[in-house]
Amino acid sequence: MTAHLTEPSRSTPIADVADVVVCGAGPAGIAAAIAAARTGAKTRLLEVHGCLGGVWTAGALSWIIEATRTGIMGEIIEALDRRGARADGAQVNFGYDVEVMKLVLEEMVRDAGISVQLHTRVVGVDRDATNRITTVITESKSGRQAWQGAVFIDTTGDGDVAAQAGCRFDYGHPDTGQTQPMTLMALVTGIQLDQVHPFVAGGAWPRTGAAHNARTRFRNGRDALLYELRRSGLEPSYQGPSLWSIYDDLFALMANHEYGVSALDANAITHATINARAEIHRLISGLRTLGGVWSQIRLVATSAQIGVREGRRIHGRYHITVDDLRNGTQHHDAVCRITSGADVHALTRAEGGFLSPTTAPLQDSATAAQEVAPIQPYDIPLRALIARDIDGLLMAGRCISGDFLAHASYRPTGYAVVMGQAAGTAAALAAATGALPHELPWSKVKTAIDKLAGTQHPRHAITPQPVG
Structure with missing residues (x-):
């Protein structure tokens, strides 16, 4: 039995009020914050580590998979190339200099006019009588602080904000609860x-x-x-x-x-x-x-942060399943096209290395690292990025709504950037119009996403240079 301490009630100062509050500054969170700010929203970005980039930097991942040359990811690539900090010039999968990545992301966030607070962990959520999220509560060297916003985005990787808001979620293998192993880079x-x-x-x-x-x-x-x-x-x-x-x-x-x-x-x-x-x-x-x-x-x-492959998968307004991989499902509100197989690392040391036997019954449709049959390219709909159980909350990155095998396919960080860009754009539109994210007309969201994806910030539209 766990003992509990009853704390006295307290008054928490409101540190800031923004249009969009992004919690977590990993690949998805960076893109979400930049997209929201460029779409006109006053944006606040909160991050637990002492740098931006999450697994890219604090996690020293040093390897990006499924990157694109368009939108915010394209700008990041070009900024790395300008500094000779991207290995081998590949456009989809490539190595990079972790320290230069930190600097690039800080410059992009600063140029977008985003307010950032590092060393800050979200520890609580408040909602109003209509079930709309209104506030996140954090702890840091500044003590306990409250941050209010019109729309919030959970890019913590593990779905911490959504869980604190009471959202339902899935975790691990559906039969055993086991998760893929962690790795320290x-x-x-x-x-x-x-x-x-x-x-x-x-x-x-x-x-x-x-x-x-x-x-x-x-x-x-x-x-x-x-x-x-x-x-x-x-x-x-x-x-x-x-x-x-x-x-x-x-x-x-x-x-x-x-x-x-x-x-x-x-x-x-x-x-x-x-x-x-x-x-x-x-x-x-x-x-x-x-x-x-x-x-x-x-x-x-x-790395300061051990690499976590699986956390919570928050229930959204659409749930991506292995059948979507089988069938190549397309959606009218697609924000991202996934082309990679289900990258499932062995769930136990006894299984050995890379492919997990737990996926064997589905190897006709999903693969671990595309070692068996390739999947059909499929869409991630905006609805999978919108929380089902509370209003005013979006997710991006690996905590979006999906099953065990689908998650293993869409979790690469290149996809997280594209999802983040979409979530940030939708959040800014919702904040500007007073609508909830799930109420937005898709035509308006798509127009804004396409406009942002095709427009590079002048500072970062730089001719690539060879790696030195």
């Missing part, structure tokens, strides 16, 4: 690309190297790195360890899995983070003992 140096490229799964390619096939490189590099780790006497918790080259002498490492960890349990996440960091140090030390190309390898940093 690392940045390493002391190795040179022209020497270790056979072990590299993606990113920059040696300047003197021959042309390569990305899929072949991914598989060969992953298998070769696993062989090296085993040669050092170690068995990584992730059977598909991967190095991504950012520069000739800087690499990102994804080599661990933490299984059975709930994204809703701070104590469990704490232990997972500590375990993962210890494993990364062991793996780096193991590679160093091999000598040769590994003799000077050094760990630069581990």
Whole structure:
């Protein structure tokens, strides 16, 4: 039985009143805030970490999947290219410099006129008598603060705002409740690309190297790195360890899995983070003992935030299912087209590496990393981004409304940016007109989304430069 403390009532100061309040500044939240501000809304952005970008930066992901060259994602790509901070020039999947990404996002948010507060966690929600969200409550070094708005967007990844508002949600595998493992990213140096490229799964390619096939490189590099780790006497918790080259002498490492960890349990996440960091140090030390190309390898940093693949999937006004993947479902209010398969990492260490046997009954329709039959391209409708159980709340990113396998398909961060851009645009229109998001005529939302997607901010419409 859990003991409880009854706190006395208190008066919480209202820190700000905005048209749109965006909670969470990861890839979806950044795009949502910029889109809302550019559509004319006074926008407030709240973020728990000390930088913008979420898993891109605090999570040191260093690898973006399913990016587009249009809209806000296109601007981010061009800003990275201007600084020579994007590896190999690929347009869909690419590595990037985490520190430059932080700066790029800060500049874009500042130029859009968005008010930001970092180091701030949402801990509560208030609603009015009509079931409309009116306020989020935060805790920070400034104490407890309230932030009021006309429309709110949950881009926390785990659906924290929606859950605090009492929204229903799904979590994990529908039969077992298991979730995909977490991963702590690392940045390493002391190795040179022209020497270790056979072990590299993606990113920059040696300047003197021959042309390569990305899929072949991914598989060969992953298998070769696993062989090296085993040669050092170690068995990584992730059977598909991967190095991504950012520069000739800087690499990102994804080599661990933490299984059975709930994204809703701070104590469990704490232990997972500590375990993962210890494993990364062991793996780096193991590679160093091999000598040769590994003799000077050094760990630069581990991410501040462990990478969470699955959190809450908030119930929306449309629920995306595996049948949408099977059938290539199209919607009149489509905000994003998904073309990738269901990327399901093994749910237990006993299963080994990448493909989870739990998906076997559906392998005729959905795939893990597209290893079986490809899916049919399908749409994400705006309705899946609008909370069902409370008014005035949108979601974007991996916490939108969908089932286990659909989520594994639409969760890449490139898609999160497109969803965020749509959610931010819709939120701004709702705030300007006094309508609730689900009441907006789709024709007006689509016109505004298309206008924003086709218009680059002058500061960021820069001719790409080669990576240096």
